[in-house]
Amino acid sequence: MDDFYRDFILDHYRNPRNFGHLPAPDAVAEDRNPLCGDEMRVEIEVDDAGNVADIRFSGKGCAISQASASMLVESAKGKSLESLIALGEASVLENVGIDISPTRMKCAMLGLSVLKSAALAGLAKAGSE
Amino acid sequence: MNRGASATVTPDLNVRADFPILKERTSRGKPLIYLDSAATSQKPQAVIDAIARYYSEYNANIHRGVYEIAARATDAFEEARAKVARFLNAAEPAEIVWTRNATEAINLVAWSWGGANLHAGDIILLTQLEHHSNLVPWQLLAERTGAHLRYIPVDDRGEPILDDLDTLLQGCALVALTHVSNTLGTILPVAEIVARAHSTGAIVLVDGAQAAPHLAVDVRALDADFYALSAHKMLGPTGIGVLYGKRRLLEAMPPFLSGGDMIRSVSYERSTFNELPWKFEAGTSNIADAIAFGTAIDYLEAYGMENVRAHERALLAYAFERLAPLEARGLAIYGPHDVERSSGVVSMNFADIHAHDLASILDTEGVCIRAGHHCTMPLMARLDLAATARASFYIYNDRRDVDALVAGLEKAATIFRIS
Numbered sequence: 001m002d003d004f005y006r007d008f009i010l011d012h013y014r015n016p017r018n019f020g021h022l023p024a025p026d027a028v029a030e031d032r033n034p035l036c037g038d039e040m041r042v043e044i045e046v047d048d049a050g051n052v053a054d055i056r057f058s059g060k061g062c063a064i065s066q067a068s069a070s071m072l073v074e075s076a077k078g079k080s081l082e083s084l085i086a087l088g089e090a091s092v093l094e095n096v097g098i099d100i101s102p103t104r105m106k107c108a109m110l111g112l113s114v115l116k117s118a119a120l121a122g123l124a125k126a127g128s129e
Numbered sequence: 130m131n132r133g134a135s136a137t138v139t140p141d142l143n144v145r146a147d148f149p150i151l152k153e154r155t156s157r158g159k160p161l162i163y164l165d166s167a168a169t170s171q172k173p174q175a176v177i178d179a180i181a182r183y184y185s186e187y188n189a190n191i192h193r194g195v196y197e198i199a200a201r202a203t204d205a206f207e208e209a210r211a212k213v214a215r216f217l218n219a220a221e222p223a224e225i226v227w228t229r230n231a232t233e234a235i236n237l238v239a240w241s242w243g244g245a246n247l248h249a250g251d252i253i254l255l256t257q258l259e260h261h262s263n264l265v266p267w268q269l270l271a272e273r274t275g276a277h278l279r280y281i282p283v284d285d286r287g288e289p290i291l292d293d294l295d296t297l298l299q300g301c302a303l304v305a306l307t308h309v310s311n312t313l314g315t316i317l318p319v320a321e322i323v324a325r326a327h328s329t330g331a332i333v334l335v336d337g338a339q340a341a342p343h344l345a346v347d348v349r350a351l352d353a354d355f356y357a358l359s360a361h362k363m364l365g366p367t368g369i370g371v372l373y374g375k376r377r378l379l380e381a382m383p384p385f386l387s388g389g390d391m392i393r394s395v396s397y398e399r400s401t402f403n404e405l406p407w408k409f410e411a412g413t414s415n416i417a418d419a420i421a422f423g424t425a426i427d428y429l430e431a432y433g434m435e436n437v438r439a440h441e442r443a444l445l446a447y448a449f450e451r452l453a454p455l456e457a458r459g460l461a462i463y464g465p466h467d468v469e470r471s472s473g474v475v476s477m478n479f480a481d482i483h484a485h486d487l488a489s490i491l492d493t494e495g496v497c498i499r500a501g502h503h504c505t506m507p508l509m510a511r512l513d514l515a516a517t518a519r520a521s522f523y524i525y526n527d528r529r530d531v532d533a534l535v536a537g538l539e540k541a542a543t544i545f546r547i548s
């Protein structure tokens with residue numbers, strides 16, 4: 001677990017990419033990890049083709065949850081909402097490049113679950129329009 | 130450990146040998162440095178043996194069998210109750226009701242006493258320090274009855290502010306407060322609060338989950354009406370806890386859970402209930418763990434509660450001293466930060482390292498601490514904290530454990546490049 005905290009992880013933790021808010025997001029989701037109180041919010045702007053035009057995340061939490069979310073959100077730009085919904089835990093683990101202890105998996109997967117909820121919300125909205 | 134002469138016990142290294150788990154190593158081969166006793170304590174061999182002995186020598190249901198081992202089990206079970214009564218200085222064993230844990234003890238009072246005595250508009254007064262276990266049951270009771278909650282505020286160090294207590298007590302039917310804060314270690318002036326609450330006619334429940342393991346508790350000196358505790362935080366097994374209540378109050382209360390054991394006689398139409406304390410003990414009790422809790426109490430009494438407190442105070446002073454240099458590097462310590470006013474708890478954050486990351490890094494060194502909100506989410510919001518890392522001590526900890534904690538924090542500083 002101590003090898004988890006490598007430079008690029010700490011960099012994403014201290015300088016999260018795409019951190020903040022969008023002026024007019026099409027889809028928003030938020031969740032918290034009740035165990036540790038970590039909070040996360042994802043906002044997506046969807047283009048006409050149903051792809052991610054822009055994306056932001058916000059919240060607070062540990063290095064694992066923040067860095068995992070930062071890397072995941074960065075890679076989500078330009079992707080279709082459908083492809084985001086199909087993402088599995090492997091996508092997060094590939095980003096961080098190292099095993100995460102079972103007790104910390106919830107932290108690592110918080111960003112993924114909120115991103116998928118936001119993508120679902122985006123699809124639902126597109127379907128109803 | 131020298132069981133006989135508690136006044137002369139030098140409570141440092143010797144008791145460690147009584148706790149088999151402390152000989153274990155982690156999967157990385159590190160010795161186990163257990164600093165999470167506020168969550169649950171470790172168990173001495175004597176307690177583990179007491180459970181095995183009950184099951185292997187005299188396992189039988191209590192209060193009904195006429196044969197020898199049933200009598201032996203009943204005696205041991207009731208003897209454990211008497212030990213708890215003596216330990217807390219209750220007037221009589223009948224004032225000791227077995228529950229599963231402190232949470233269930235509090236719920237018993239909320240449902241039974243609360244249901245019968247609280248009315249719309251009554252005030253339930255809590256403190257801002259409360260564990261969810263001494264908060265949520267009162268929120269639900271307030272919803273059921275139309276009562277309202279009020280809180281005794283705490284300052285930024287987590288110490289209760291009693292300036293407006295008399296105003297807060299107006300219209301108050303019940304005060305429910307913790308004796309020691311699990312998150313910050315704050316020791317509350319319970320006797321003073323009880324006296325002031327009684328002068329306005331309020332009943333007082335004390336959540337002793339974090340006090341009974343660490344301080345000499347005298348429920349009559351405190352004049353507490355109810356006192357709740359969990360055995361697992363005081364060297365005993367999980368699954369057994371205690372509600373102390375004054376006889377006068379317990380007698381007037383309706384049953385909580387109902388069924389076998391708690392009745393005197395039952396017909397198809399109605400039932401009459403058993404006397405105290407069995408009126409509140411429906412169904413087969415947790416016999417083995419109650420008996421083993423009695424053994425834990427024997428152990429604590431042999432050690433001496435004054436010695437527990439002295440040992441923890443010395444360890445806390447040592448921890449504050451060792452941690453002080455790290456404060457210049459961004460270590461923040463919460464709570465009273467004063468050994469006279471805290472139990473053996475250090476709640477902290479280190480620079481911009483999240484408490485969970487700190488706990489994970491310490492875990493790689495075999496150091497077990499707790500990270501999070503410690504079941505006190507409103508308190509964390511009050512102190513504007515998302516989470517803290519909490520190290521908590523007990524009789525089996527020593528200076529080496531504090532040294533390991535400090536070394537782990539140094540390691541975290543290196544990993545997170547904190548200069």
Ligand SMILES: Cc1ncc(COP(=O)(O)O)c(C=O)c1O
Binds near residue numbers: 233310311336339
């Ligand atoms: C102050 C306080 N009250 C109540 C409880 C609840 O104890 P249990 O979970 O054993 O019922 C705890 C346990 O963490 C506690 O620290």
